Amino acid sequence: MAEQLCGQCGKTPAIIEDLDVEPAQGWCLGCALALVKVGDPIVNYRELQGGAMYTHELAERGTTQTLRFR
Numbered sequence: 001m002a003e004q005l006c007g008q009c010g011k012t013p014a015i016i017e018d019l020d021v022e023p024a025q026g027w028c029l030g031c032a033l034a035l036v037k038v039g040d041p042i043v044n045y046r047e048l049q050g051g052a053m054y055t056h057e058l059a060e061r062g063t064t065q066t067l068r069f070r
């Protein structure tokens with residue numbers, strides 16, 4: 001299986017795939033977590049290799065429930 005690169009930085013292997021965009025965009029952990037930090041995390045996604053790490057971070061920060069900037 002070919003490794004998918006992050007669609008944001010284009011350098012790092014993607015660990016999740018954003019399903020809210022068409023076609024689905026790959027995100028590496030660093031870029032995905034940057035979005036978590038600004039309060040706009042990717043929540044509709046599919047885990048790729050290493051994706052569990054993102055799910056863990058997302059749950060840890062609880063961003064989706066506690067932070068609402070909009």
Ligand SMILES: [Zn+2]
Nearest residue numbers: 006009028031
């Ligand atoms: Zn990236």
